Amino acid sequence: MKAWQYMGECKPIQLNDIPEPVPGPxxxxxxxxxxxxxxxxxxxxxxxxxxxxxxxxxxxHENAGVITALGAEVTGFKVGDVVGVCSSGVQPPLGMFxxxxxxxxxxxxYRDLARVPEGLDLSLAALxxxxxxxxxxxxxKVGGAAKGMKVGVIGFGGLGQIGARAAVLAGAEVHVAxxxxxxWDNARExxxxxxxxxxxxxxxxxxxxxxxxxxVDYAGFDTTQKAINAVKRGGKVVQVGLGKPTFTVATxxxxxxxxxxxxxxxxxxxxxxxxxxxxxxIRPGYEEIGFEEIARGLERLKNNEVLGRLVARFGD
Numbered sequence: 001m002k003a004w005q006y007m008g009e010c011k012p013i014q015l016n017d018i019p020e021p022v023p024g025p026x027x028x029x030x031x032x033x034x035x036x037x038x039x040x041x042x043x044x045x046x047x048x049x050x051x052x053x054x055x056x057x058x059x060x061h062e063n064a065g066v067i068t069a070l071g072a073e074v075t076g077f078k079v080g081d082v083v084g085v086c087s088s089g090v091q092p093p094l095g096m097f098x099x100x101x102x103x104x105x106x107x108x109x110y111r112d113l114a115r116v117p118e119g120l121d122l123s124l125a126a127l128x129x130x131x132x133x134x135x136x137x138x139x140x141k142v143g144g145a146a147k148g149m150k151v152g153v154i155g156f157g158g159l160g161q162i163g164a165r166a167a168v169l170a171g172a173e174v175h176v177a178x179x180x181x182x183x184w185d186n187a188r189e190x191x192x193x194x195x196x197x198x199x200x201x202x203x204x205x206x207x208x209x210x211x212x213x214x215x216v217d218y219a220g221f222d223t224t225q226k227a228i229n230a231v232k233r234g235g236k237v238v239q240v241g242l243g244k245p246t247f248t249v250a251t252x253x254x255x256x257x258x259x260x261x262x263x264x265x266x267x268x269x270x271x272x273x274x275x276x277x278x279x280x281x282i283r284p285g286y287e288e289i290g291f292e293e294i295a296r297g298l299e300r301l302k303n304n305e306v307l308g309r310l311v312a313r314f315g316d
Contacts, residue, residue, distance in 0.1 A: 003103035004294050005056035006048050013045065013059055013102070013295050021099065021107040028077060028110050029069035030085070034126035035101040036062030036286075037294065037310040038158070042302045043242050044096055053097055060294075061087040061094040062130035063101030063108075064122045065315070074110045082116040084129040084274075088264025102294050104315060114270035120278045123288055123311040127158070130264075131284065131309055132273035134240060135163035135218065137265030140170060143214045143238045147171030152212045153192070154199050154227060155219035155241055156183045158284070158309035162273070163216055163240075165190040165282050175212075177202065177223075183307055186285060199226035206253065209233060216262075219243050228253050238262050288313045 001020050004013045023029050041059050044051060064084040067077055077083070085101070087093040089112035094100035099107070116125045139145050145167040153164040156178035167174045168191030176187040177199035184195040196202065203210035210230035217227050220241025227237040228249060236258040249259070276282040285308030289297050297310045 001104035002291070003058040003099070004060070005058050006045055006052070008049050008055045010046055010049070013298065014056070015295070016056065018058070018103070020105055023069050023071040023107055025071045025073040026109050026111070027071045027107045028067045028074055028113070030063070030065040030083065030106050030108060031068050031315055032063055032065040032101045032103060032106055033313070033315050034064045034122040035060045035294075035312045036127040036130060037297045037301060037312065038062055038130060039301055040242060041095065041298055043245070045298070047245065051096070057095070058099035058103050058106075059095040060100035060102035061096060062126050063094065063106060064116060064125035064129065065101075068105070071110070077110050077113060082122070082125075083113040084116055084125050084270055086112040086114060086129060086133065086265070086267045086270055088133075089267065102312070112267065114267045114274065117274055117278050120274055123286060123313060124277050124284070125274065126311055127284065127286055127309050128273045128277060129270055131158045132162050132277070132282070133265035133269045134262070135159035136166050136273050137269045138216050138238050138240045138262035139163040139166045141265070141269065142260060142262040143216055143236060145170045145172045145214060149173070149213040150211060151175070152177065152199065152202060152215035152227065152230060154215065154217040154223045156180075156187050157218065157307070158286075159240060160218040161186065161190060161284050161308060162282055163218060164192055168192070169276070169281055172214075175202070180307065199223055199230060202226070202230040214238070217241050220247070222247070224259075225249055225253065228257060228259065231257055233257065236260060284309060286311050290314065
């Protein structure tokens with residue numbers, strides 16, 4: 001079968017012919033129909049030699065498709081079921097530590113499977129397994145966004161657009177910091193009450209602090225410190241974005257505030273996002289590309305040329 005693989009030495013991914021996967025006792029084989037592209041894929045091409053347990057590695061951690069084979073110990077699923085895969089569950093993350101879904105087929109543990117409801121488009125199902133799960137989990141489960149809270153969203157991209165909408169649905173007053181002004185109309189459409197280019201604009205005097213109850217940073221460049229400056233005493237910053245592998249925070253600015261990292265989510269999170277998408281409450285912007293365009297799509301992400309999310313559709 002065909003698979004896009006990271007070969008090492010920070011080089012772009014390469015299309016290779018590899019053997020089809022065989023399911024372990026608790027695994028299923030999935031014919032991949034949709035695979036989302038993520039900035040994390042780009043990051044792992046920069047640090048993969050040190051982080052990945054083996055090379056080459058088939059990338060792609062945001063996947064949906066149809067079960068075609070079952071391991072001996074699999075229960076609750078059958079051949080023909082349409083599923084998405086949680087990459088922060090029982091099996092080490094797809095595309096980073098185990099072979100992912102930029103391929104015709106993948107092997108996944110059945111305990112990491114989220115059932116795709118009938119009527120939900122598979123592109124949405126795929127992006128829900130990471131962009132949806134990760135952003136929703138950070139905003140609702142870790143951040144605790146709720147009615148009456150003033151919430152900031154840094155980065156209105158593939159994750160931020162879903163996180164912002166989830167906060168609006170929870171009843172929060174949502175403000176967006178996004179450098180691409182062309183994304184501001186979309187931010188307002190999902191319910192944001194204001195947009196700025198830089199989160200530094202949220203607070204006039206960093207020493208005095210801001211008035212946000214919660215800020216979720218989906219960017220992770222030089223934005224974390226700005227988020228800390230803008231939350232009030234007792235407020236929380238949730239870090240999600242991995243724009244830079246390291247960042248520095250001034251010690252005195254974190255006193256009386258909380259900084260918490262959020263990684264991935266759960267199958268339950270994915271299925272909650274599936275339901276919101278099916279009901280039309282969350283409608284993220286995305287662009288479909290072909291399987292053969294995955295390498296170019298990752299280059300576009302690296303060059304900051306994408307609004308919303310890219311999803312590769314194939315195998316239909």
